Amino acid sequence: MQLRKSYVIIFVFMVFYSCSNNFDKEIYNIVINSKIKPLPPPPPLSIGDTISTISKNVIDSLNKVPLKIAVNPFLLDFKGDYIKLFKNINDGRVNYSTSNVKVNKEDINGRESLKFTVLEEDVLDTTTIKKYDGILFLSSIKYNSKKNKALVIIGYTTGKLSSSTYLYLLENNADVWEITNIKRLSVS
C-alpha cells in the first residue's frame, strides 16, 4: 500500500513537471518558428496602389530552407516590472539584460529545417557567427498567475549590424498557445 502511494506521488510529480516544461518547449517552438526566417524573397517588381503580400506557398517553401542556428547559452531576463506587460506590451520601455541562467537545451526546438547548437560560451565573434546562419537569444518565459498568458523575448543576429529583438505575448486558448502581440525592442 505504502509502495503504491509512493508510485502515485511520483507519477503526479512527473506529470506536473512534464506539463510545466511542455509549456516552455511549446512556446519556444512557436516564437522560434515565427522569428527565424531564411533570406528574404525579392520585393515586388512594381509598386502600385495594390498591396501585394507574399503567398503562403512561398512562405511554406521558405520554411523548408535548412538553417544552422547557434543558441546563446545564457537566457535574457526581464528587469523591473514586467507584470504590466501582460495587459499591454506597449506600456513603456521593456528592460531586459543577459542573465547567468543557462538555456535548457531540451527546450530549444523549432520546425524540422532548423538545426540548433547551444554554444558553450557567450561568444559572438565573427568566426563564431560565420559558422552559423544566425545566433538565437531567448529569455526565460514569464507566465501570468493563471498561466494562460506568457511573455518571452527573442533576438536573432545574422551578422554585424544585422540583429533584431522582439517581445512576444502569447495566450493559451483551449490548450493551444498562440501569439497575440509582438513588440519590436531593438534593431541593429
Add this chain to the structure above:
Amino acid sequence: MDEGGDCIPENADFAEVVAEALLEGGEFDEMNQVILDSTFLQNERLLCAYNKLTSDNSELYKNTIGAFINDPEFKLTFKVGECATTEDQCTDDDDPNNIVITFEDVSFNPVELAQAILHESIHAELARFVKQYLSGVDINNRPLLFQYYDYYADLYGEYSGDIDHIYMTQKYINPITQALREFDNNNYTLDYYKSFAWDGLREWDAANLLGMDPLADEYDDYRVIVNQNTTVCN
C-alpha cells in the same frame, strides 16, 4: 536655462531627460536635439566621428539625426554600453519617443564608426517616422517603405527591423556612401566607400543589387585602402 547657460527645450519630459543627462556628465547637443551620454562623450574616437558627421552636415545626416531637430516629442540618445543580442551596436526603439542608440564595440576604424552611427540613425529615424504615421500624421511620402512593410509582414512581422534593412538596401546605399566619402574628406571616389555602406545590409539584399554589381569584389579591396589611409579621427 541650465547652469552652463544652455537653453533646455520647453517640453517637460524632454527637459527632464536632458537635465538628467547633464547632471550625469552628458551633453545636450542643442543644435540637433540629441543627448550625448557621458559614456559617449568619454570615447574620443566615437565622439570625433559624431562631430565630423555633424560638421559635414550631409543630406543623410540632415534626414536622420537632423530629423530630430526642433521635435522635442522624439528624443534620441547616444551612449556606449551593452547590447543584449549583439556585440556591435543597437538601436532600442521600443519606445519610439525615446530612442537610444548604444555602441558596444567601439574598436572599429573611424569610417566604420561613422557608418555605424549613420546606419543606426537611419533605424531611429524610420522608427520615428512609423510612429508619426501610426499617430495619424500625414507623412506618407515613403510609399515604398509601407509597401515593404505590407509585403513582408507575413514573413517577418509588422514594422519589422528586418524589413527596415531590406528598404535600406534600396534607398540608403548611395546616401551612406556619399556621407562616408564626405566624412573621409573626399579622399577617394564613391566606389571606395560602397563596401562600408553595405555593412549590416548584405544579407537583406532581396533584390540582389550587390550580387549583380560587377564591382562588388573590388569594393572590398577599396575598403582596405580607405581603412589604411584615412586620417580623420585616427
